[in-house]
Amino acid sequence: MENTQESQLAPSRGRKRKKGLIILASILIVIAALCYTWYVLFVAGHESTEDAYVDGNLVQVTPQIVGTVTQIFVDDGDYIHQGQPLVNFDPSDADIALQTAKANLAQTVRQVRSLFNNVEQAKAVVAQKQIDFSKAQTDYQRRKQMVEVGGLSQEELSHAKDEVDSAEKALTVSIQQLKSQEAMTYNTDVDSHPLVQSAAADFRQSYLNQQRTKLVAPVSGYIAKRSAQVGQRVNAGTALMTVVPLDQVWVEANFKETQMKEMRLGQPVTLVSDLYGDDTVFHGVVESLGIGTGSAFSLLPAQNATGNWIKVVQRLPVRIKLDQKELAAHPLRIGLSMKVVINTKNQKGQLLSESAHMLPHYQTDIYQVQMSGIMQTIKQIIQSNDIADQ
Template identity: 45%
Template sequence: MTSKTPASASPEQAKPSRSPQLLLALAIVLLLVALGIWYATRMGAESTDDAYVEGNIVQVTSQVSGTVTVINGDNTDYVAAHSPLVTLNPVDAEIQFERAKSNLARAVRQARTQYYQVQQLEAEVSQRKNDVRKAQDDVRRRNQLASSGAVSREEISHAEEVLKNAVAGLEGTQHALAVRLAMVDNTTLRTHPDVLVAASNLRDAYIALHRTQISSPVSGLITKRSVQVGQRINPGVALMSVVPVDQVWVNANFKESQIEDLRIGQPVELRADAYSRDTVFHGTIVGLDAGTGSAFSLMPAQNATGNWIKVTQRVPVRIALDAKEVERHPLRLGLSMRVSVDTSDQTGAVLNTTRPTRPAYSTSIFDNELKDANQVVEQVISANEDRGRNNQRVNL
């Protein structure tokens, strides 16, 4: 019986396949290249995920007490600056305003009366002086005729009594004039003390009436509304808040080991968890805080103990955002951000050393309060003054 020998294998079949080894080597090379590129790009940059959107939360408060009658906005509503938000019952303020107007008008008229009285007493003083001169002439003439016996001693005595009465009348009138002058000397009608007091009271009443209409100090979204219709409110109590959505920035909390190369003015790329990774915000470092977050906490950590454990501290870094990008992709307070800072340029300052040249934030809703009140005062004074006679300064 003959046995069959198997055919010898071909050289291609006997040679082991090297495809898996080549693929593995290629993958390792690609990984090393990717790591090299990543390392090269990460050099000169610092990044953190501990970053959040922050902004101003403007509280709307009342400057006067009153009862709420109207609320013109609710949470999530947009409101423009100077728009009325809350209206208080104005009845009491209107009554006080009308009373103050009447008091100012009366003060102006009383001041006019005092100026008239001064003029009247000045005329009486002139008259009394004439009476004194006449009485003196009578006494002198009678004394000259007394030697010839043409005038009796009784008549001379009578003339002397008339002179004494004239002098006494002059002194009394001069004292009365001094009393009146004490009320108006070195003043005009508009600078009279009684008029100034009444004018100040009218300004107070007008401003109190004006403040029964509570307006928004800034433009933004309403949030945290707590006021209700019919509620009695007191000055300083927060009624609601307005968040200006165009005034937002990012606070990035970098580790203390990361801040060595951070400088003011360095460019920043940011991504928000609220948007896709394709949405990139651009910003600039505008300042590094004066301390770590724990240093300004309500209860700072006390590390002078035996059980001390080192905790990595973080320093808040403020980043200003591109306003146009924020307008296209609005941000809300508290949103998480991923931040990457390009630290290749380190010529900027580490800390701010320049003083602000203008206010960081301001509102103009109160600018015209006093101006409008002054206009009301001017109207009342003009309606009750005698411009032809009472604006002359009276000197003692």
């Protein structure tokens, strides 16, 4: 009886086991298909790293002259516009130097005008000496004729000849003096004379130093690392603060050298910041691929010519340009961590840039503004001190 029951249960158990194996195999096939699909869509043709950080331009504000800080208009975190005042120095020394340079320019204009007047005087002297010489020659010829007819002695004729020689020498001297005076003013006028140009250059330098007592923002951005203090005596080139234009930031991602094979310029990039979380996704493109590893450009490069060498996978910096609209909506700060994924499926881009940029990437014109109006001021000083223009 028991054998009959066991024989009936055996086929039933076999069928259940077979059905379970089929179900398990189906589940495994579905999982494998899902894994393959995930790999094709999200892994294959993509390279990712979390060794990426926000970078940008750190524009240091440094004085171009020595000065004492008297006013500070900004503090860390303030937003400033290009050309906005940041720090003022005590202008006393610069004002005195500017007044001295102005007086020197005025005096030089007067001296140069006197050089031109000396030329006219020398010309008048030459004309007078020519008259004296002609008169002496005429007198000599007249006396010579009188000696021939016995009207004058030979001695008086000798005195007349001496007067001719003396007049000729005086004429020669006056001509040399004229040439000397003309050499001081040759091919110039008062405005273009070297002495006036030198004095004008000194005035421009003093004017520029006076303008440089007011430090203005070279670019628009946010203030960081302010170290300037009221009363501080600073030298030229001392960093007083940093201006960070957050609208110009980029991401520098450090990829392993084994990940760089398929990377090309212009490939699309998706980025996630720890600051905003996974819900905020940034987009960008590969702007440049590293020219050298970080260790190659370090202060102390690695020395691998040793017996105990261990291979270490190197990393190369990849610069990623961010979408400006997304950056404006979600501003990033310098140094923030980013997770970067580069889509490497498109291989049409270049490995390295082959075009040269002829225009500047970044520039400022605030220093040109400092010199505006200076030429008109110099012209007015020259005109007011040149008697020929009055």
